[in-house]
Amino acid sequence: MKKVWLALPLAAFALTACVTINIYFPAAAAEKAADKIIEEVWQTQQSDKPATPVVKETK
Amino acid sequence: MKNLLKYLVSLFALVTALNVFAAADLEVNTPGVNAIKSSMQARHAQLAGYYASGAVGLSMDGMITVRDAGSVPLAARQTVNALVAAENQDRSALYAEIANANGHPEWQAEIRGTFAQRWIQRAQSGWWVQSNNGWTQK
Numbered sequence: 001m002k003k004v005w006l007a008l009p010l011a012a013f014a015l016t017a018c019v020t021i022n023i024y025f026p027a028a029a030a031e032k033a034a035d036k037i038i039e040e041v042w043q044t045q046q047s048d049k050p051a052t053p054v055v056k057e058t059k
Numbered sequence: 060m061k062n063l064l065k066y067l068v069s070l071f072a073l074v075t076a077l078n079v080f081a082a083a084d085l086e087v088n089t090p091g092v093n094a095i096k097s098s099m100q101a102r103h104a105q106l107a108g109y110y111a112s113g114a115v116g117l118s119m120d121g122m123i124t125v126r127d128a129g130s131v132p133l134a135a136r137q138t139v140n141a142l143v144a145a146e147n148q149d150r151s152a153l154y155a156e157i158a159n160a161n162g163h164p165e166w167q168a169e170i171r172g173t174f175a176q177r178w179i180q181r182a183q184s185g186w187w188v189q190s191n192n193g194w195t196q197k
Binding site for chain 1 (some may be wrong): 170
């Protein structure tokens with residue numbers, strides 16, 4: 001029964017460590033997110049449609 | 060003793076599981092982010108010419124700035140200043156919104172730093188960008 005009192009602080013420590021790890025900034029994900037937003041704002045993404053509309057020939 | 064061991068093993072599994080969850084993506088598809096994005100998208104049509112002429116440059120803090128007001132006709136200067144101010148307001152709001160949307164308001168500075176690098180990296184050739192060594196043309 002005494003061992004529970006040993007495990008409890010250990011559990012608390014492990015959970016705290018977990019929370020600490022959780023607050024690390026996800027740099028790679030942020031870069032990907034930034035690129036996606038920048039592409040949309042500057043409209044530089046490669047879309048299926050041609051960037052310039054096809055001009056119809058007039059006769 | 061056996062129970063304690065079991066307990067510790069399950070605890071380890073829980074911690075591992077939570078860490079995997081923490082490595083998930085940064086969420087940027089929220090109504091707030093999308094609204095700011097559209098606003099910036101619409102403004103870009105007006106700003107693009109000033110980026111190309113060098114009147115407006117991308118600063119290293121993730122913002123934009125009027126770096127050569129002399130190249131803008133007097134009549135348009137007010138417009139450029141207003142565009143730059145509005146753009147910077149949107150950019151600040153964007154960085155804050157992404158941080159808040161992910162439950163980490165304290166990430167705002169890091170998000171701004173990441174964006175600053177990416178804006179400059181992806182700037183079109185001819186645009187002016189700021190680095191530690193000053194302004195350079197891409």
